[in-house]
Amino acid sequence: MNKSGRNLALEVPLIIFAIGVAFVVQMLMTPSKDPTVPHFAEVEKQEKDQEVMNVPVPKVDKEGEIPPLKIPLTYSEELSDLGEKPDWTELDPYQEAIRKDEFLYLLAEVFTVGDTWKNWITIGEDSAVIRTDNQDESQNYELFFQKEGESKKVPRYWRTREELADTPSDRPLAGLRIAIDPGHIGGNYAALEQRRFLLNENAAPVQEGDMTLTVANTLKDQLEALGAIVNLVREKTEPVNPFRVEQYQDYAYSKLEHNKGLSTQESVKREADRMFYRVGEIRARARLVNYAFKPDLVLCIHFNADAQPDPANPVLFEQEHFHMLLNGAYTAGEVEHEDERFIMILKILQGIHQEEAKLANAAATAFVREAGLPPYEYEPNSRRAVNVDGNPYLWARNLIANRLYECPVVYYEPYLMNGKDSYARMQMGDYDGLRYVNGQLRRSIYREYVDAVTEGLVEYYTENAK
Ligand SMILES: [Zn+2]
Numbered sequence: 001m002n003k004s005g006r007n008l009a010l011e012v013p014l015i016i017f018a019i020g021v022a023f024v025v026q027m028l029m030t031p032s033k034d035p036t037v038p039h040f041a042e043v044e045k046q047e048k049d050q051e052v053m054n055v056p057v058p059k060v061d062k063e064g065e066i067p068p069l070k071i072p073l074t075y076s077e078e079l080s081d082l083g084e085k086p087d088w089t090e091l092d093p094y095q096e097a098i099r100k101d102e103f104l105y106l107l108a109e110v111f112t113v114g115d116t117w118k119n120w121i122t123i124g125e126d127s128a129v130i131r132t133d134n135q136d137e138s139q140n141y142e143l144f145f146q147k148e149g150e151s152k153k154v155p156r157y158w159r160t161r162e163e164l165a166d167t168p169s170d171r172p173l174a175g176l177r178i179a180i181d182p183g184h185i186g187g188n189y190a191a192l193e194q195r196r197f198l199l200n201e202n203a204a205p206v207q208e209g210d211m212t213l214t215v216a217n218t219l220k221d222q223l224e225a226l227g228a229i230v231n232l233v234r235e236k237t238e239p240v241n242p243f244r245v246e247q248y249q250d251y252a253y254s255k256l257e258h259n260k261g262l263s264t265q266e267s268v269k270r271e272a273d274r275m276f277y278r279v280g281e282i283r284a285r286a287r288l289v290n291y292a293f294k295p296d297l298v299l300c301i302h303f304n305a306d307a308q309p310d311p312a313n314p315v316l317f318e319q320e321h322f323h324m325l326l327n328g329a330y331t332a333g334e335v336e337h338e339d340e341r342f343i344m345i346l347k348i349l350q351g352i353h354q355e356e357a358k359l360a361n362a363a364a365t366a367f368v369r370e371a372g373l374p375p376y377e378y379e380p381n382s383r384r385a386v387n388v389d390g391n392p393y394l395w396a397r398n399l400i401a402n403r404l405y406e407c408p409v410v411y412y413e414p415y416l417m418n419g420k421d422s423y424a425r426m427q428m429g430d431y432d433g434l435r436y437v438n439g440q441l442r443r444s445i446y447r448e449y450v451d452a453v454t455e456g457l458v459e460y461y462t463e464n465a466k
Pocket residue numbers: 183184208302303304
């Protein structure tokens with residue numbers, strides 16, 4: 001970090017100035033109730049100032065305030081989209097915290113597909129040497145394994161089931177901290193984010209971001225009634241991201257130029273859209289989760305859809321399915337990114353997968369019992385998914401949301417928005433009690449979703465392994 005040869009008298013005012021700039025950006029960006037949208041030119045200038053000075057933004061402790069959300073000036077092939085260079089010294093508290101066999105199992109069997117991780121991580125007798133800088137092979141981080149017969153508690157904001165206090169019988173989730181992430185944005189953004197299904201001109205559109213919010217609101221009430229402390233990551237059909245599409249334009253252009261050297265106005269717009277509604281949006285949500293809520297788990301609420309053979313003539317599918325996604329299965333290209341490699345190692349060291357797998361197993365069992373959906377099947381030799389524990393409903397995949405949230409994430413992908421049965425139920429909206437749909441008396445699809453999630457959590461947290 002220290003720039004050798006630089007005059008200290010020059011460095012100090014620069015750092016003070018950088019802190020000032022960072023503070024101003026943070027004031028603008030902190031996603032409180034209504035994030036102020038900064039003027040683009042202003043933000044760009046601040047970003048440029050930081051870049052020019054080459055002074056790192058002061059590290060914000062996880063106990064501290066929410067760090068500013070930034071848009072990098074240019075695309076970097078060493079990082080994931082909009083990613084930031086990680087600080088590997090953050091792994092220092094995890095030295096000698098994991099056994100070698102456990103580290104190797106999680107790395108090779110859960111977190112990666114193929115063995116290109118070996119290009120970046122070398123397993124030695126009592127340590128793993130991890131390359132930290134893609135350009136400079138001499139930059140390594142050496143992680144020592146746990147010594148025989150020793151154990152160590154590692155820093156993390158979330159708690160395992162065993163670490164939670166016993167709960168009163170009428171409030172089985174008392175004290176459990178839950179963040180609910182209603183997938184996508186919905187509302188006026190549903191078309192842009194391609195989460196809007198319109199069967200025909202006369203039908204009501206089905207918008208995933210609206211439906212996930214309906215589930216999230218009811219779920220919050222129900223989980224709170226059982227004693228949980230619940231935060232919604234998104235409370236309306238509006239982005240959490242304080243930036244807008246036009247602010248991602250320069251970055252999108254630089255990415256396309258870097259990858260192909262071919263960019264049209266249209267392709268830049270498409271890429272900027274994606275940076276806004278997906279990557280930037282989830283990065284904004286991850287800041288809330290990791291710095292403000294610090295939950296014991298995140299529930300990612302989604303509805304699935306199958307690809308249309310002919311998008312101009314949409315059809316409804318007979319066969320519906322359900323699966324849950326856990327973080328893992330980093331592809332060769334993902335392990336190659338410095339920031340993804342870092343967070344993968346951090347997740348392994350925090351033991352996130354073990355808790356996530358137990359939780360997801362209980363959650364999937366309850367969901368299947370309530371909704372009766374068959375499992376979605378990935379191809380057996382998928383390059384992007386790894387089956388978890390032989391459970392046909394559980395798959396590891398490296399999604400932005402389940403990667404950036406630094407705690408167990410339970411990610412639901414039930415019902416098809418363009419499935420014959422679910423589509424009819426979605427057209428009925430939310431309602432109390434039972435109604436006659438598709439020849440059967442049914443709860444609303446939203447209540448069924450809420451009940452299934454609730455039962456899974458209650459079963460997991462009361463099944464006393466404590
Ligand atoms: Zn979704």
